Amino acid sequence: MKFLADENLDREIVERLRQNGHLVWYIAEMEPGISDDEVLDLAN
DSSP: OEEEEOTTSOHHHHHHHHHTTOEEEEHHHHOTTOOHHHHHHHHO
């Protein structure tokens, strides 16, 4: 399953999802501080 995790999500949750085989794009690693509209655009 694919997830887009906003930067307010704890890194431990992101890592656990990845360990369980999920693809997780994590805003904190990609583009911290982007607007909510940009996050929604990425999610779509």
